[in-house]
Amino acid sequence: MSSLEIKKLHKNFSNYHAIRGVDLQIEKGEFTVFVGPSGCGKSTLLRLIAGLEVVTSGSILLNDQDITDTSAAERDLAMVFQSYALYPHMSVAENMSFALKIAKVDPKIIAEKVADAAEILQLTSLLDRKPKALSGGQRQRVAIGRAIVRQPSVFLFDEPLSNLDASLRVQMRQELSGLHKRLKSTMIYVTHDQVEAMTLADKVVILNAGNVEQVGTPLNVYYNPASRFVAEFIGTPKMSFIPMSDDIKKLIANEYDGADPRKLTSSTWLGVRPESVTLSSQLLTKAGLTGKVSLVERLGAETLVYIDYLGEHKITARADSLASIEAGADIQFSIDFQNVHGFDDDGLRLSPDVTDNLIVGNV
Amino acid sequence: MNLTLSQRKKVSTWSLGLLSWIVALVIFFPILWMVMTSFKTELQAISTPPLFMWEPTLENFSVVQERSDYFKYAMNSVITSFGATFLALLIAVPAAYSMAFSPSKRTKDILLWMLSTKMLPAVGVLMPIYLLAQSTGLLDNVFSLIIIFTMINLPIIMWMLFTYFKEIPKDILEACRMDGASTFAELRYIVMPLSWGGIASTGLLSIVLCWNEAFWSINLTAADAGTLTALIASYSSPEGLFWAKLSAASTLACAPIVVFGWFCQKQLVQGLTFGAVK
Numbered sequence A: 001m002s003s004l005e006i007k008k009l010h011k012n013f014s015n016y017h018a019i020r021g022v023d024l025q026i027e028k029g030e031f032t033v034f035v036g037p038s039g040c041g042k043s044t045l046l047r048l049i050a051g052l053e054v055v056t057s058g059s060i061l062l063n064d065q066d067i068t069d070t071s072a073a074e075r076d077l078a079m080v081f082q083s084y085a086l087y088p089h090m091s092v093a094e095n096m097s098f099a100l101k102i103a104k105v106d107p108k109i110i111a112e113k114v115a116d117a118a119e120i121l122q123l124t125s126l127l128d129r130k131p132k133a134l135s136g137g138q139r140q141r142v143a144i145g146r147a148i149v150r151q152p153s154v155f156l157f158d159e160p161l162s163n164l165d166a167s168l169r170v171q172m173r174q175e176l177s178g179l180h181k182r183l184k185s186t187m188i189y190v191t192h193d194q195v196e197a198m199t200l201a202d203k204v205v206i207l208n209a210g211n212v213e214q215v216g217t218p219l220n221v222y223y224n225p226a227s228r229f230v231a232e233f234i235g236t237p238k239m240s241f242i243p244m245s246d247d248i249k250k251l252i253a254n255e256y257d258g259a260d261p262r263k264l265t266s267s268t269w270l271g272v273r274p275e276s277v278t279l280s281s282q283l284l285t286k287a288g289l290t291g292k293v294s295l296v297e298r299l300g301a302e303t304l305v306y307i308d309y310l311g312e313h314k315i316t317a318r319a320d321s322l323a324s325i326e327a328g329a330d331i332q333f334s335i336d337f338q339n340v341h342g343f344d345d346d347g348l349r350l351s352p353d354v355t356d357n358l359i360v361g362n363v
Numbered sequence B: 001m002n003l004t005l006s007q008r009k010k011v012s013t014w015s016l017g018l019l020s021w022i023v024a025l026v027i028f029f030p031i032l033w034m035v036m037t038s039f040k041t042e043l044q045a046i047s048t049p050p051l052f053m054w055e056p057t058l059e060n061f062s063v064v065q066e067r068s069d070y071f072k073y074a075m076n077s078v079i080t081s082f083g084a085t086f087l088a089l090l091i092a093v094p095a096a097y098s099m100a101f102s103p104s105k106r107t108k109d110i111l112l113w114m115l116s117t118k119m120l121p122a123v124g125v126l127m128p129i130y131l132l133a134q135s136t137g138l139l140d141n142v143f144s145l146i147i148i149f150t151m152i153n154l155p156i157i158m159w160m161l162f163t164y165f166k167e168i169p170k171d172i173l174e175a176c177r178m179d180g181a182s183t184f185a186e187l188r189y190i191v192m193p194l195s196w197g198g199i200a201s202t203g204l205l206s207i208v209l210c211w212n213e214a215f216w217s218i219n220l221t222a223a224d225a226g227t228l229t230a231l232i233a234s235y236s237s238p239e240g241l242f243w244a245k246l247s248a249a250s251t252l253a254c255a256p257i258v259v260f261g262w263f264c265q266k267q268l269v270q271g272l273t274f275g276a277v278k
């Protein structure tokens, strides 16, 4: 188990500033997930940690030791690649034992460790196969096995599940989570999929254009997004954003008897999650806001309703599975302002944290 | 004529087959003629119309062996072509590795520049190289041939290895590095095994090219370090042309490499189509 610290890290590719001053602390045994849209620098950050890219400036410390200038081979970190990167000319067992063989470990011990890892990953019957005779999920397991066998200081994963089909991805996600609980190792995991981030992470690091946008527990970044970027990125369906208007100001005043504890009226944008929107099917109820249904998505368990409010601003709401709502109809809805966030012009959140007891592990 | 699709396919397969047989025969004919002539007497060799039926004789071969020690020349050919190929691979494998996996801005230019040296007519550098060999006392010496063969084949070997190495996904090498492998271990356990077919076929090609190289061995060697190509050349000499003996010498010079090529055929084809199949 190891801790990792990143200080003022920068990475320039010839003419592109990919990592722009990242500071980060990763604790022993923590499962950290780097998440962000494609091209934001997640892989680059992971590869800098791995030693596969050369740092432009800043430093990386592993267990308080500076490893910035240590070669990848000497860092004692294991990486699982998106493409699996198995050695095609070696059997599963050889793939898994390669690192130990290079380190000149006693063949008996190697055999034991490979057998153990194969057992954990249900690869025992496949040990003699070559990678090309394996399915995608099995290859993924071998890639993970190759990392486990080494008992590295830190596990690095670069979008390891993105080449799998949806159901296998869910299964592997759960297995990875179980693996972390079992090994209790420090793991860093890169993904663009916020569901993976939410479900796997002890700590989520949200990256945006080479900067760390926010660090926190999954629920904390969900309930208390630091910026509009985070608010929009975390959570499905996405948070909706409504421009501040006099109508809304009136509703807020109603709700809070003139006070404004969530600093909503001084915001330019309100961030509203679908669960804070309540639809009223009867036009007679005084719901407060009126819009036009632009799209209805029936997912079976629930129905998503997209509402045009003030012309162009779409608000997403949830409705019952069989709710009789049709696209094109006018609809009335209300917003629960207790759980709404206000954002300023720069996209920063003005509202104080939601300090609900429900938020686990609030940091 | 209304043929079904499968009939038309058959017709085109047949005509293509016929065409390739004709082309192969045309290419092969001079070699066949050479081998036939080597079993004739000098008189039969120059008779018009040419003889297709005659009583074969081995006389030419014994004359060739008598006049000049065939086995010595053959040995020189073996030493120079294998030696030069080994040396070239020793240089080219690490060089191509670094060009393929840590290219710089100039890598493409360097590759082109290396190839451009092949466009220079060899005779253009005959004088300096001859003088260099003379002043270092390496005239008529297999070492100078090995060095020159290495250098003339190096660009092609580099190019071939470079393209084979390029086929290896970068991720695999990075995974290997993460597994703690040094550059040497990476070459030995990953790059070499994965491009084994390519390295072998490059080596084979280099051996064939060295074996057939005539210009430098004729100009830089005499009795001591002469290769088989120099031996053949010596038969078109002052005493006039002796077709049968020249053919016998040529047949003897070609035979080893043809047999060698025949045995390595599978490896060669595999190596040369490496990129296409994968």
Ligand SMILES: Nc1ncnc2c1ncn2[C@@H]1O[C@H](COP(=O)(O)OP(=O)(O)O)[C@@H](O)[C@H]1O
Pocket: A013, A014, A016, A018, A036, A037, A038, A039, A040, A041, A042, A043, A044, A045
């Ligand atoms: N070797 C490279 N040379 C130049 N630019 C690169 C290189 N690798 C990554 N980049 C750029 O850096 C940015 C971040 O890339 P990456 O870390 O791969 O993003 P992602 O978050 O999708 O993993 C991208 O804009 C990419 O084009």
Ligand SMILES: [Mg+2]
Pocket: A042, A043, A044, A159
């Ligand atoms: Mg990436």
